[in-house]
Amino acid sequence: MTMLGDRQQLAYIAAQAADARVNVELETEGMTLNIGPQHPATHGTLRIIARLDGEQVVWAEPSAGYMHRGYEKLTEVRTYPQVTALVNRIDWLGSFANEVPFILAAEKLMGVEAPARAQHIRTILFELSRIANVSLFLGDLGVQLGAVTPVFFAFRDREYVLNLIEAATGGRFHPNFDRIGGLKDDLPAGFIDETRMVMKKLRTFCDQIEDLLFGNEIFQSRTRGIGVIPKDVALQYGLSGANLRASGVDWDLRRDQDLPMAWNKADWKVWSHPDGDSFARCWVRLQEVRESTKIVDQLLDTIPAGPVMAKVPKIIKVPEGEAWVSTENPLGEMGYYVVSQGDQGPFRVKIRSASFNNISIVPWVLKGVYVPDIITILASLYFILGDIDR
Amino acid sequence: VFPLSSTDTATEAPRDERRDGEMARITAALGAAVLDSLVKSNDDMWIRVSADAWRTTGETLKSLGYTYFCFLSGIDWLPSPFGKGEDDPTEPTPERDSTIKQGYTGGATRFQVIARVMQPFTSLGVNIKVDIDDSLAIDSWCSVYAGANWHERETHEMFGIGFNGHPDLRNMYLPSDFEGFPLRKDFPLLARIVKPWPGIVDVEPLPGDDEEEGEAS
Numbered sequence: 001m002t003m004l005g006d007r008q009q010l011a012y013i014a015a016q017a018a019d020a021r022v023n024v025e026l027e028t029e030g031m032t033l034n035i036g037p038q039h040p041a042t043h044g045t046l047r048i049i050a051r052l053d054g055e056q057v058v059w060a061e062p063s064a065g066y067m068h069r070g071y072e073k074l075t076e077v078r079t080y081p082q083v084t085a086l087v088n089r090i091d092w093l094g095s096f097a098n099e100v101p102f103i104l105a106a107e108k109l110m111g112v113e114a115p116a117r118a119q120h121i122r123t124i125l126f127e128l129s130r131i132a133n134v135s136l137f138l139g140d141l142g143v144q145l146g147a148v149t150p151v152f153f154a155f156r157d158r159e160y161v162l163n164l165i166e167a168a169t170g171g172r173f174h175p176n177f178d179r180i181g182g183l184k185d186d187l188p189a190g191f192i193d194e195t196r197m198v199m200k201k202l203r204t205f206c207d208q209i210e211d212l213l214f215g216n217e218i219f220q221s222r223t224r225g226i227g228v229i230p231k232d233v234a235l236q237y238g239l240s241g242a243n244l245r246a247s248g249v250d251w252d253l254r255r256d257q258d259l260p261m262a263w264n265k266a267d268w269k270v271w272s273h274p275d276g277d278s279f280a281r282c283w284v285r286l287q288e289v290r291e292s293t294k295i296v297d298q299l300l301d302t303i304p305a306g307p308v309m310a311k312v313p314k315i316i317k318v319p320e321g322e323a324w325v326s327t328e329n330p331l332g333e334m335g336y337y338v339v340s341q342g343d344q345g346p347f348r349v350k351i352r353s354a355s356f357n358n359i360s361i362v363p364w365v366l367k368g369v370y371v372p373d374i375i376t377i378l379a380s381l382y383f384i385l386g387d388i389d390r
Numbered sequence: 391v392f393p394l395s396s397t398d399t400a401t402e403a404p405r406d407e408r409r410d411g412e413m414a415r416i417t418a419a420l421g422a423a424v425l426d427s428l429v430k431s432n433d434d435m436w437i438r439v440s441a442d443a444w445r446t447t448g449e450t451l452k453s454l455g456y457t458y459f460c461f462l463s464g465i466d467w468l469p470s471p472f473g474k475g476e477d478d479p480t481e482p483t484p485e486r487d488s489t490i491k492q493g494y495t496g497g498a499t500r501f502q503v504i505a506r507v508m509q510p511f512t513s514l515g516v517n518i519k520v521d522i523d524d525s526l527a528i529d530s531w532c533s534v535y536a537g538a539n540w541h542e543r544e545t546h547e548m549f550g551i552g553f554n555g556h557p558d559l560r561n562m563y564l565p566s567d568f569e570g571f572p573l574r575k576d577f578p579l580l581a582r583i584v585k586p587w588p589g590i591v592d593v594e595p596l597p598g599d600d601e602e603e604g605e606a607s
């Protein structure tokens with residue numbers, strides 16, 4: 001205190017007095033609620049700090065970073081083909097989908113295009129990882145809202161899809177199958193028939209989930225009108241995927257973007273919902289799984305013949321330049337901004353993952369909700385920790 | 391056969407009218423703020439703006455329909471003094487070129503901030519770059535795109551670039567007393583320094599030169 005000048009000293013005393021008065025006047029005390037880092041609703045280790053006034057949240061802040069692996073730094077010491085092994089682990093439930101935009105960006109810089117057959121198989125595997133990813137979401141959603149049955153269905157039926165991915169790529173979770181210029185291998189024998197059968201099962205699964213969950217009165221009353229995100233807010237925060245479409249934005253990068261993939265060769269529909277609440281987000285995802293099974297079914301009929309790998313040099317050197325490619329991944333828009341300086345490895349890779357933006361809206365959307373709705377909203381926003389922290 | 395398309399054919403490709411038109415709209419609206427611009431046909435758009443106009447650039451683009459905020463990050467153009475982290479620790483450190491060479495739309499500084507915004511439905515996006523001078527600070531975009539909040543926090547933490555007017559520039563990933571900025575090129579990748587990269591001991595001579603095309607495997 002002796003260090004302070006007179007005016008500062010006066011200001012300090014005044015501040016102290018003001019604090020003391022506030023403390024006397026306060027009758028109730030807020031409470032801080034910690035959710036996580038180890039909570040089933042967090043799909044990993046996200047911690048949410050919520051300040052409550054009674055049952056209502058007045059302030060909430062997610063605290064990520066428990067799983068930051070520094071992929072952006074690591075890519076700078078890897079060669080291009082090595083990067084796919086890293087980015088595989090960003091959204092670990094739909095791994096193959098993570099590899100595709102990176103490979104497409106590298107191909108764009110090199111001026112290589114994968115053969116038609118490879119593009120077709122890529123799209124099939126991409127949609128299979130979406131089905132594996134989102135079907136787990138549909139089951140998990142039930143558990144978080146107190147319905148135990150759906151999750152068993154989800155794990156059972158996801159296993160069929162994982163088996164298909166394993167048969168084609170050799171890895172259940174981390175295929176590392178996509179290569180610059182095509183794919184590592186062709187599809188195994190019997191894959192097409194097996195996939196058709198599994199797609200039928202998955203459609204039954206969707207019907208079951210719709211009966212069990214979406215038609216359930218408790219589920220509806222817990223999700224309808226909860227966590228409403230209007231269109232313009234969703235766009236500002238960069239929400240993508242089903243979260244954005246559930247806010248009434250009919251925008252799907254698979255349909256509205258010109259990429260060397262085979263989505264435009266199938267007939268399917270982009271679903272959106274005008275409500276913007278938790279129910280809408282879940283419902284849009286359910287429809288997405290159905291559409292994905294349709295896409296896979298149609299693409300299986302039309303796989304073109306030919307090689308699965310273009311002619312590329314053994315040592316891949318990518319010419320100087322910058323490229324941005326993003327795709328509509330299971331969680332939303334996933335993109336890579338790749339800067340090359342003509343080396344064997346990238347100079348800088350910015351990984352734009354969907355969950356990072358999707359979860360940055362949490363402080364906004366949790367303001368004023370009741371405690372049990374926190375779980376509903378987090379579950380319906382659907383994020384994967386690896387996809388936030390990267 | 392799917393040959394590599396040569397890079398010089400790309401420049402002869404027909405102009406992309408949609409993107410050219412959009413770029414004309416953007417440069418007209420931003421005026422003198424645009425220092426350089428680039429349109430790659432059927433690919434993407436880039437602009438570089440002056441640092442004073444950073445916030446107004448965001449506002450203008452938003453009013454032009456670029457309402458979707460995609461990402462914001464930084465680039466450190468200094469070539470890494472550690473190379474690929476594959477140096478043999480028993481050998482003296484090799485001399486490395488430290489000339490800074492910026493990418494598309496150029497630049498004058500070591501650090502640049504890059505952001506991308508998109509028009510929903512049309513899927514047209516524009517990458518906006520801005521030079522960061524020695525003050526290492528720039529206006530925040532939080533008041534324009536609310537989603538910039540976390541991206542700016544991340545950029546601040548990883549590159550040490552400040553954002554004037556940001557409500558809360560706390561670290562997201564690292565402890566608050568962490569020293570250094572991990573994504574800067576002169577920040578060593580410690581894993582490669584503590585233990586040499588095992589790849590350096592078993593390098594086999596690869597068949598053929600870089601020029602020679604290998605078999606499609």
